[in-house]
Amino acid sequence: xxxxxxxxxxxxxxxxxxxxxxxxxxxxxxxxxxxxxxxxxxxxxxxxxxxxxxxxxxxxxxxxxxxxxxxxxxxxxxxxxxxxxxxxxxxxxxxxxxxxxxxxxxxxxxxxxxxxxxxxxxxxxxxxxxxxxxxxxxxxxxxxxxxxxxxxxxxxxxxxxxxxxxxxxxxxxxxxxxxxxxxxxxxxxxxxxxxxxxxxxxxxxxxxxxxxxxxxxxxxxxxxxxxxxxxxxxxxxxxxxxxxxxxxxxxxxxxxxxxxxxxxxxxxxxxxxxxxxxxxxxxxxxxxxxxxxxxxxxxxxxxxxxxxxxxxxxxxxxxxxxxxxxxxxxxxxxxxxxx
Amino acid sequence: xxxxxxxxxxxxxxxxxxxxxxxxxxxxxxxxxxxxxxxxxxxxxxxxxxxxxxxxxxxxxxxxxxxxxxxxxxxxxxxxxxxxxxxxxxxxxxxxxxxxxxxxxxxxxxxxxxxxxxxxxxxxxxxxxxxxxxxxxxxxxxxxxxxxxxxxxxxxxxxxxxxxxxxxxxxxxxxxxxxxxxxxxxxxxxxxxxxxxxxxxxxxxxxxxxxxxxxxxxxxxxxxxxxxxxxxxxxxxxxxxxxxxxxxxxxxxxxxxxxxxxxxxxxxxxxxxxxxxxxxxxxxxxxxxxxxxxxxxxxxxxxxxxxxxxxxxxxxxxxxxxxxxxxxxxxxxxxxxxx
DNA sequence: CCTCCCGTTGGGAACGTTCCCATTTGATCT
DNA sequence: AGATCAAATGGGAACGTTCCCAACGGGAGG
Numbered sequence: 001x002x003x004x005x006x007x008x009x010x011x012x013x014x015x016x017x018x019x020x021x022x023x024x025x026x027x028x029x030x031x032x033x034x035x036x037x038x039x040x041x042x043x044x045x046x047x048x049x050x051x052x053x054x055x056x057x058x059x060x061x062x063x064x065x066x067x068x069x070x071x072x073x074x075x076x077x078x079x080x081x082x083x084x085x086x087x088x089x090x091x092x093x094x095x096x097x098x099x100x101x102x103x104x105x106x107x108x109x110x111x112x113x114x115x116x117x118x119x120x121x122x123x124x125x126x127x128x129x130x131x132x133x134x135x136x137x138x139x140x141x142x143x144x145x146x147x148x149x150x151x152x153x154x155x156x157x158x159x160x161x162x163x164x165x166x167x168x169x170x171x172x173x174x175x176x177x178x179x180x181x182x183x184x185x186x187x188x189x190x191x192x193x194x195x196x197x198x199x200x201x202x203x204x205x206x207x208x209x210x211x212x213x214x215x216x217x218x219x220x221x222x223x224x225x226x227x228x229x230x231x232x233x234x235x236x237x238x239x240x241x242x243x244x245x246x247x248x249x250x251x252x253x254x255x256x257x258x259x260x261x262x263x264x265x266x267x268x269x270x271x272x273x274x275x276x277x278x279x280x281x282x283x284x285x286x287x288x289x290x291x292x293x294x295x296x297x298x299x300x301x302x303x304x305x306x307x308x309x310x311x312x313x314x315x316x317x318x319x320x321x322x323x324x325x326x327x328x329x330x331x332x333x334x335x336x337x338x339x
Numbered sequence: 340x341x342x343x344x345x346x347x348x349x350x351x352x353x354x355x356x357x358x359x360x361x362x363x364x365x366x367x368x369x370x371x372x373x374x375x376x377x378x379x380x381x382x383x384x385x386x387x388x389x390x391x392x393x394x395x396x397x398x399x400x401x402x403x404x405x406x407x408x409x410x411x412x413x414x415x416x417x418x419x420x421x422x423x424x425x426x427x428x429x430x431x432x433x434x435x436x437x438x439x440x441x442x443x444x445x446x447x448x449x450x451x452x453x454x455x456x457x458x459x460x461x462x463x464x465x466x467x468x469x470x471x472x473x474x475x476x477x478x479x480x481x482x483x484x485x486x487x488x489x490x491x492x493x494x495x496x497x498x499x500x501x502x503x504x505x506x507x508x509x510x511x512x513x514x515x516x517x518x519x520x521x522x523x524x525x526x527x528x529x530x531x532x533x534x535x536x537x538x539x540x541x542x543x544x545x546x547x548x549x550x551x552x553x554x555x556x557x558x559x560x561x562x563x564x565x566x567x568x569x570x571x572x573x574x575x576x577x578x579x580x581x582x583x584x585x586x587x588x589x590x591x592x593x594x595x596x597x598x599x600x601x602x603x604x605x606x607x608x609x610x611x612x613x614x615x616x617x618x619x620x621x622x623x624x625x626x627x628x629x630x631x632x633x634x635x636x637x638x639x640x641x642x643x644x645x646x647x648x649x650x651x652x653x654x655x656x657x658x659x660x661x662x663x664x665x666x667x668x669x670x671x672x673x674x675x676x677x678x
Numbered sequence: 679c680c681t682c683c684c685g686t687t688g689g690g691a692a693c694g695t696t697c698c699c700a701t702t703t704g705a706t707c708t
Numbered sequence: 709a710g711a712t713c714a715a716a717t718g719g720g721a722a723c724g725t726t727c728c729c730a731a732c733g734g735g736a737g738g
């Protein structure tokens with residue numbers, strides 16, 4: 001079917017070694033030879049066989065992007081898209097391809113970890129088990145962990161400042177004169193939950209405000225749950241005048257509840273989200289949110305992974321990407337005409 | 340580093356052939372042998388090498404999901420996510436892995452097509468050039484084309500009924516007593532554009548309405564463009580009372596313009612979108628839209644591709660997945676409390 | 679008891695590259 | 709002209725499997 005390097009070699013009169021070199025290290029082959037070789041290849045419809053190359057090089061030029069989430073159907077939520085996009089961009093630059101993989105591909109039904117395909121490295125995002133990372137390392141596959149922290153030797157974890165981000169969000173609401181601030185806390189990984197929750201609490205405490213447990217709801221990180229939870233907060237006798245939501249989707253849900261209750265955003269209730277995902281621009285008024293630099297996270301994860309693949313020891317084991325508060329109209333009327 | 344089938348064979352006293360069979364066709368190996376082999380494999384930390392297998396089998400158990408879009412950064416827009424998800428699900432079921440690939444990975448800077456990796460099949464979504472498909476076929480790689488139609492022999496194209504969908508949207512607005520209906524037409528592939536545009540025109544003509552060119556704007560399929568275009572329509576002396584947008588993102592932008600103009604949705608202006616993407620539930624009021632069954636599209640594309648990979652000729656060359664109008668509050672006040 | 683057959687097992691070639699090592703070529707220097 | 713050297717080229721082994729073909733052993737059937 002497909003023609004091989006030997007066919008090309010025969011056709012152009014050079015050896016298979018030279019043909020191989022014409023593709024792998026063109027500089028070491030004379031111009032004359034390359035001309036003939038490429039011509040022969042073209043006429044034979046030849047393309048180098050990546051599998052055979054991977055076989056002998058012991059290197060596939062593939063990496064895997066493994067998304068491991070409990071809520072399995074929402075595999076490609078809009079949150080991860082920009083990260084994946086950055087990873088793909090950086091990989092393409094290095095002539096690497098990206099497998100996108102879900103937990104199901106890696107876990108056997110019995111729970112055992114099973115690595116089906118050879119790959120040169122793995123970017124792991126979301127919930128991560130130690131066993132799976134152990135297993136990858138047994139195979140000498142470098143791993144970078146994204147948006148999660150695991151205390152393993154030499155494991156590079158890239159996260160954002162969830163704590164500081166949450167704090168800045170609540171600080172902002174305080175500065176907008178809000179004293180009754182609700183928290184709609186989506187259930188993510190324990191670390192993320194805890195950091196964002198702590199940021200909320202500490203911001204309030206630092207200002208000398210009391211924590212009202214009635215204002216704190218832990219919910220699934222979905223639109224519907226956000227709407228429902230906010231509707232509940234609005235019914236409280238002493239209802240909050242603002243809500244900090246630990247992601248944008250929940251915040252969008254919360255906004256729906258406010259609007260449906262006939263209240264105005266931000267005059268009656270201010271809303272702040274987290275992530276600065278595409279959702280934040282879609283809603284009206286646009287959402288004040290804590291920006292996570294997804295692109296940078298993905299880019300960095302890829303770069304660091306390629307460093308590891310090339311054998312450079314990363315040294316660092318924690319990288320925290322700073323968040324940034326983006327003030328839009330959902331929390332501050334003065335912003336509305338500035339944009 | 341990694342141990343091979345031969346290490347396992349030596350350790351357990353069986354031949355490499357038997358070890359190989361213990362993984363590839365377990366039924367043909369005695370229980371006793373399998374027990375010993377798996378034990379040896381475990382102690383040696385052995386995993387079958389997919390590359391070597393692919394080499395001799397001439398089959399990688401990988402497919403590629405190629406997204407080819409002009410607006411390059413928005414590679415993973417929310418529109419494609421559910422499709423990819425379905426493809427991944429079906430692939431996982433068959434023990435296949437999925438490469439996610441953008442046009443850049445496949446196109447050389449000089450515009451030539453370059454297929455880097457071996458793969459058993461390709462699902463192509465978005466803009467598709469004939470040359471790239473020709474090139475894939477030269478390599479005997481089966482192709483399924485998604486959301487686009489190309490007139491090539493034996494090429495299976497899966498699309499949705501853009502024309503009927505657009506028509507149903509406009510019909511619905513007519514039934515809601517709207518007579519001045521705008522069209523915000525996002526620029527997609529020519530086929531999609533034309534079909535949705537024609538649906539709009541024909542629906543109006545069938546009702547005996549005149550086409551007002553002032554009401555028709557062709558724009559980029561973005562939030563910002565949607566907002567801007569709608570703002571423009573609202574300024575018209577004889578402004579439309581409804582707008583049909585050829586995707587949900589544009590519709591969300593249009594809604595923003597309406598809200599910012601201080602008008603009510605749907606009382607003053609009704610909005611209808613297309614796709615039923617996640618956007619349609621996020622906005623408030625929720626968006627009436629033409630649903631495309633993305634999951635079914637992805638599922639079907641994968642199934643058909645695997646048929647082709649297994650050598651079954653598909654026979655059919657066009658599959659059209661019907662659309663469905665989903666009426667929500669952005670076009671019909673009576674719906675608001677039904678949900 | 680011999681033959682036949684099936685369930686198991688094993689040996690070697692093949693898959694299409696790369697890479698190590700050697701050889702050839704032609705130019706430069708003395 | 710001979711020696712030296714770098715640049716260019718070639719031959720064969722190796723990468724880790726699968727698969728074809730052959731061989732072995734033992735139970736069934738004659």
